[in-house]
Amino acid sequence: GQQLNQSPQSMFIQEGEDVSMNCTSSSIFNTWLWYKQDPGEGPVLLIALYKAGELTSNGRLTAQFGITRKDSFLNISASIPSDVGIYFCATNAGNNRKLIWGLGTSLAVNP
Amino acid sequence: GAGVSQSPRYKVAKRGQDVALRCDPISGHVSLFWYQQALGQGPEFLTYFQNEAQLDKSGLPSDRFFAERPEGSVSTLKIQRTQQEDSAVYLCASSLTSRTTGGYTFGSGTRLTVV
Numbered sequence: 689g690q691q692l693n694q695s696p697q698s699m700f701i702q703e704g705e706d707v708s709m710n711c712t713s714s715s716i717f718n719t720w721l722w723y724k725q726d727p728g729e730g731p732v733l734l735i736a737l738y739k740a741g742e743l744t745s746n747g748r749l750t751a752q753f754g755i756t757r758k759d760s761f762l763n764i765s766a767s768i769p770s771d772v773g774i775y776f777c778a779t780n781a782g783n784n785r786k787l788i789w790g791l792g793t794s795l796a797v798n799p
Numbered sequence: 800g801a802g803v804s805q806s807p808r809y810k811v812a813k814r815g816q817d818v819a820l821r822c823d824p825i826s827g828h829v830s831l832f833w834y835q836q837a838l839g840q841g842p843e844f845l846t847y848f849q850n851e852a853q854l855d856k857s858g859l860p861s862d863r864f865f866a867e868r869p870e871g872s873v874s875t876l877k878i879q880r881t882q883q884e885d886s887a888v889y890l891c892a893s894s895l896t897s898r899t900t901g902g903y904t905f906g907s908g909t910r911l912t913v914v
Contacts, residue, residue, distance in 0.1 A: 692841075730803070730890050730905030731842070776841050785830065786855060787903075789841030 694777055694790030701767055702798050709793040710761040711777030720753050720760035721778045721787070731776060735762070769797050801825075803906035805891050811912045812881045820876045820909045824893030831874050832903060833866055834890040842890055848874060849897050881913045 694711045701707060711720070719738055723731035735746050737753035737760060744751055750763045764771055774792040781788055804823040812818050824831050830849055834842035835858075844858040850871035859866070863881075868874040878885055888910050892903035 729907050730892070732905070733902055736902055778841070785847055785897075786832070786844035786858065787834075787842070788844070791839075791841055 692777055692779065692788060692790035694793055696793060697791070698794040698796070700796045700798065703767060703769060705767050707764040707767055707771070707795060708761060709775060710759060711790050712759040713779075714758065716757040717779040718757070719780045720751070722749075722751050722760070722762045723776045723778060725774045725776060725792070727773075734775075764795075767795075767797050769799050771795060772797050803891055803893055803904050805889075805906035805909050807909060808907065809910050809912075811914060814882060814913055815880050816913075817877065817879045818881055818911065820878075820889050820911070822874045822876070822891030822893075822906060824872065824874070824891070825895075825904060826872075828893035828895050828904075829871075829897050830894040830903075831868060832892040833874070833876050834892065835860075836888040836890055836908070838887070845876070845889075878911075881911075883913050886911055886913045 692711050692713050721736050722734045724734055725731045734749055735744050735751040737744055737751055740753055740757045741755050742753040748765045753760055774794050776792045777790045778787045806821045810818055832847050833845040835845055836842045846859055846866045847855040848868040851868050863879045865877045888908040890905050890908045892905045894903045
């Protein structure tokens with residue numbers, strides 16, 4: 689089936705550092721979504737991308753929809769302790785409203 | 800309410816027991832989804848409702864899983880004769896329209912442990 693390959697699997701950084709993570713697939717998609725999940729909570733949408741090449745920011749977060757439509761990256765600048773959590777990429781499977789998800793990138797921030 | 804509410808937050812079931820998980824979506828939201836999230840994994844789609852109509856149930860893993868949304872608001876996911884592999888967090892999400900492609904609001908989930 690369709691799979692999203694998310695990397696890195698985990699990151700441990702110092703507060704203030706920038707972070708970059710990405711998501712790739714062998715299939716073309718029309719949507720890329722980035723969610724964050726805190727322990728014991730549901731995922732929260734951070735950024736939604738709907739157009740190839742689109743670059744979108746949300747505060748210290750920036751995400752881009754790859755030109756090939758097969759990848760996306762998420763950058764976090766000047767990380768802070770509350771950035772700790774698991775970051776998931778997700779996409780719609782064609783016209784289907786169901787989402788398929790990567791395995792997540794676990795981020796730990798050392799204050 | 801202001802968000803998607805799920806209950807119970809935690810459920811421990813003995814193998815073979817039936818369970819029912821409840822989701823209260825945001826008021827007025829048309830679309831409702833159920834996802835299953837195993838430990839260390841991303842969520843996996845189970846089923847989708849548009850109002851009271853179940854339009855996609857392709858992700859339900861077996862006929863032991865059943866979901867309903869009879870009045871187009873509250874939804875219940877029922878698992879019959881639970882097995883250990885059913886242990887997971889069950890997430891509910893809703894969106895305002897049927898045209899939304901990804902901007903879903905998730906609940907905090909129900910963590911089901913089958914012993």
